[in-house]
Amino acid sequence: MLAPLIVFVAVGVASTLAFHPRLSRSSFWRATVTPLASIMGSGFLVVAPLLHLTVGRYAVPAMAGLLAVAYAVGGVIRYNIRCAEPLLKQKPAADGNAGAHRLHAACRAACRIEMQSEALHVAERVSHVVLAGAYFISISYYLQLLAAFALRALGHDGSPLTAKLIVTAIIASLGVIGTTAGLRSFERIERYVIALNLGTIVALIVGLAWKNAELLASGGWTLPEGGVTGDPAHAARVLMGMLIVVQGFETSRFLGTEHPAEERIGSMRFAQWISAGVYLVFLGLIGVMFTGSDAPKTADVTAIITIAGLITPTLASLVYVTAIGSQFTASTADNAGCAGLLEAFVSRLMPGRFVYAVVAGVAIGVTWATDVLEIISLASRAFALFYAIQCLVAVLVSIRPPHEDKADTRTLPRAACFSLVGLVCLAVTVFGIPAG
Numbered sequence: 001m002l003a004p005l006i007v008f009v010a011v012g013v014a015s016t017l018a019f020h021p022r023l024s025r026s027s028f029w030r031a032t033v034t035p036l037a038s039i040m041g042s043g044f045l046v047v048a049p050l051l052h053l054t055v056g057r058y059a060v061p062a063m064a065g066l067l068a069v070a071y072a073v074g075g076v077i078r079y080n081i082r083c084a085e086p087l088l089k090q091k092p093a094a095d096g097n098a099g100a101h102r103l104h105a106a107c108r109a110a111c112r113i114e115m116q117s118e119a120l121h122v123a124e125r126v127s128h129v130v131l132a133g134a135y136f137i138s139i140s141y142y143l144q145l146l147a148a149f150a151l152r153a154l155g156h157d158g159s160p161l162t163a164k165l166i167v168t169a170i171i172a173s174l175g176v177i178g179t180t181a182g183l184r185s186f187e188r189i190e191r192y193v194i195a196l197n198l199g200t201i202v203a204l205i206v207g208l209a210w211k212n213a214e215l216l217a218s219g220g221w222t223l224p225e226g227g228v229t230g231d232p233a234h235a236a237r238v239l240m241g242m243l244i245v246v247q248g249f250e251t252s253r254f255l256g257t258e259h260p261a262e263e264r265i266g267s268m269r270f271a272q273w274i275s276a277g278v279y280l281v282f283l284g285l286i287g288v289m290f291t292g293s294d295a296p297k298t299a300d301v302t303a304i305i306t307i308a309g310l311i312t313p314t315l316a317s318l319v320y321v322t323a324i325g326s327q328f329t330a331s332t333a334d335n336a337g338c339a340g341l342l343e344a345f346v347s348r349l350m351p352g353r354f355v356y357a358v359v360a361g362v363a364i365g366v367t368w369a370t371d372v373l374e375i376i377s378l379a380s381r382a383f384a385l386f387y388a389i390q391c392l393v394a395v396l397v398s399i400r401p402p403h404e405d406k407a408d409t410r411t412l413p414r415a416a417c418f419s420l421v422g423l424v425c426l427a428v429t430v431f432g433i434p435a436g
Contacts, residue, residue, distance in 0.1 A: 002207065002210055002311070002312050003312045003313075003314040003315075005206065005210075006203045006206065006207055006311075006312060006314050006315050006318065007203075007314060007318075009199070009202055009203040009206050010196075010199040010200055010202070010203035010318055011199065012199070013195075013198060013199035013202045013203070014192075014195040014196045014198070014199030014200075015195070015199075017033075017194070017195035017198055017199065018191060018192050018195035018196075027259060027263060028263055028266065028267055029267075030258075030259075031252065031255060031258070031259040031263050031264055031267035031268075032267040032268075032270050032271050032274075033191075033194055033271075034251050034252065034255060035248055035249045035250075035251050035252050035267070035268050035271040035272075036198070036271040036274055036275060037194040037197060037198070037248075037326075037330075038247070038248025038249070038251050038330070039070075039246060039247070039248040039249060039271060039272070039275040040197065040198065040201060040248075040275055040278065041142075041197060041248065041326050041327070041330045042141070042142060042145055042244075042245070042326070042327060042330065043244070043245030043246060043247075043279070044201055044204075044278075044279070044282065044304075045145065045149075045301065045304050045319075045323055046145070046245060046301045046304070046376065047063070047242070047245045047279070047282075047283070048282070048283060048286045048303070048304060048307070049300060049301070049303035049304065049307075050238075050242060050245075050301075050376075050435045051063060051242070051283065052224060052286075052287065052290045053290075053435070054228070054235055054238050054239070054435055055227070055228050055235055055239070056224050056225075056227045056228065057223055057224050057225070057227060057287065058227060058228065059283050059287060060280060060283045060284050060287070062239055063279055063280060063283045064280065065239070066239065066242065066243065066245070066246050067246055067272075067275075067276045067279060067280070069243065069246075069424060069428075070243070070246040070247070070249065070272065071272055071276070072421045072424075073249075073250075073387045073390075073391075073421060073425065074249045074250075074268060074269070074272050075421075076387070076390055076391050076394045076418055076421055076422075077249065077250050077252070077253050077268070077387075077390060078265045078268060078269065079394050079397075079398075079418075080253065080390060080393055080394055080397070081252070081253060081261050081264055081265050081268075082261055082262075082265060083394075083397050083398075084120070084124070084393050084394065084397045085256065085261065087117070087120060087397060087400075088120065088121065088124055090117070116396055116399075116400055119396055120393060120396045120397065123389055123392050123393045123396060124393055126389055127386055127389035127390055127393065128341050128344075129341075129345070130382070130385050130386045130389060131250075131341060131383075131386045132338050132341040132342050133382055134379065134382035134383045134385070134386055135334045135335075135337055135338035135341070135359075136338060136359065136362045136363050136366055137366055137375065137378050137379045137382050138244075138330075138331075138334045138379050138382075138383075139171065139331050139334050139335055139338065139359070139363040139366075140167065140171070140363050140364075140366040140367045140370065140375055141244070141375045141376065141378075141379045142327040142328075142330045142331040142334065143166075143167040143170050143171060143327065143328075143331050143363075143367070144163065144167055144367065144370075144371075144372045144375055145301060145323065145327045145372065146166075146167075146170070146323070146324055146327035146328055146331070147162075147163040147164075147166040147167050148163060148301055148302050148372055149302055149305070149320060149323040149324055149327070150166065150324055151163055151166070152302045152305060152320075153320045153324075160371060163372075164367055164368055167364075167367045168364050168367060168368075170328075170331070171331075171360050171363045171364050171367065172360055172364065174331070174332060174335050174356070174360060175356050175357050175359065175360025175361070176360075177356075178335060178336070178339060178353070178355075178356025178357075178359070178360075179353050179354060179356045179357050180353075182353070183332050183335060183336045183339075183356075186329065186332040189329065190329045190332075190333065193325045193326055193328075193329045194326075194329070196321075196322055196325065196326075197322050197325070197326040200318050200319060200322040201278060201282075203315065203318060204282070204308065204315060204319065205278070205281060205282055205285065207308070207311040207312060207315050208282070208285035208286055208289070208311065209285055210311070211285075211288070211289070211310075211311050212285055212288055215288055221288055222288065222291050223287050223288060223291065224287060224290045224291055234433075237431050237432060237433045238432075238433055238434070238435050240380070240384075240427065240428040240431055240432035240433070241376065241377030241380050241381065241428075241432035241433050241434055241435065242376065242377075242380060242432075242435070243380040243381075243383065243384055243428050243432070244376055244379040244380040244383060245376075246275070246279070247379075247380070247383045249268050249271060249272055250383075250386070250387070250390075252264040252265075252267060252268035252271075254337070286307065289307045289310060289311075301372050301373070301376075304319060304323075305319055305320065335356070335359055335360075335363075338359050339355045339356050339359050342355045342358065342359065343355050346358070366378075373434040373435055374434045376434060376435070377432050377433055377434040377435075380428060380432050381428060381429045381430075381432045382429075384425040384426070384428035384429045384432070385425070385426075385429045387421075387422075387425040388422045388423075388425035388426045388429065391418050391419065391421050391422030391425060392422060394418040395415050395418045395419055395422070398411055398414045398415045398418060399411060399415050
């Protein structure tokens with residue numbers, strides 16, 4: 001009975017999200033799905049085994065901590081959408097006669113505004129370079145996960161060389177396709193893969209709830225006895241290296257051509273609320289699956305397949321398909337995003353279409369220099385650095401002189417909060433380490 005229910009839930013949710021007229025016509029929902037899919041796309045595949053094998057029964061509080069950090073960073077991004085974007089659309093004023101009359105109070109104020117404007121534009125440009133670097137890593141991250149799941153589906157576990165060859169072949173193919181025809185053709189299937197991904201997540205939660213109910217009824221329900229594995233400081237650094245599992249909300253920042261600012265702000269917040277609830281429920285329900293003799297014992301990124309198989313083989317098959325499809329579409333989206341960011345910097349050196357070849361070359365290098373656990377930590381640290389620079393952008397905007405002599409009493413507290421979030425992101429960048 002459980003297997004048909006799993007299929008019914010997955011197909012029902014996926015079909016509703018993909019084809020329901022009201023959702024397909026809703027601009028707000030489309031703006032919500034993009035960050036939601038990015039947050040949930042790969043995180044739900046790896047977060048449970050990594051957290052439970054690192055902090056044991058404290059997995060849910062640890063997840064809550066990661067989500068709190070992500071929501072604070074999301075607040076910074078939302079502030080930048082509302083307040084920084086209008087300023088960034090204005091080019092810094094020309095220097096003109098700024099050297100004259102520097103003792104005049106009005107001139108000093110104008111010079112200060114001009115310097116802050118220049119610093120704001122520089123920080124934003126630097127953040128885009130850092131984000132492009134993070135995309136290089138995330139492309140490899142998504143495809144290394146894809147290869148891990150594909151090899152396990154084929155019964156070839158534990159073959160890092162084969163996995164790297166698969167990832168290299170896919171990245172090279174994307175580079176060729178992007179250079180010759182662009183990657184827009186893949187955007188047509190992204191909507192359906194996202195719907196299937198979210199449908200599978202709901203089906204997995206239903207299956208876990210069913211399993212918990214069965215164990216409660218039979219008196220076999222227990223939680224893992226283990227706590228933090230090893231040194232707590234080491235566990236904290238591992239958690240820092242897992243920020244990537246709740247990353248993706250920043251995609252709303254770059255949807256300005258499709259959605260107005262307030263819609264992007266509201267939809268990003270909504271996506272973070274939904275993903276937070278799903279993650280906490282998911283982690284709370286899956287803990288019982290780490291107590292039996294068949295439970296995963298190592299930090300294996302494909303351990304979710306073992307867990308799904310313990311519920312029903314049908315669910316394991318569904319997770320296989322979803323994992324491979326969602327990681328491929330995520331990699332193509334980041335490939336296109338990275339190429340778009342780089343094109344502005346290299347347009348004078350080469351035709352824009354050749355940027356895809358550059359992206360492919362760097363992503364292949366990252367693939368051969370890392371393994372799948374290292375790439376999770378490296379991606380987390382790269383995005384954390386982007387977030388830290390976005391915090392600097394928010395600070396520069398918040399301390400700008402008020403217009404029309406209207407002082408904002410929240411300026412210093414707000415700047416202090418942005419600075420604190422930025423320091424947390426820098427700590428993740430410096431101290432995050434891989435699990436295992």
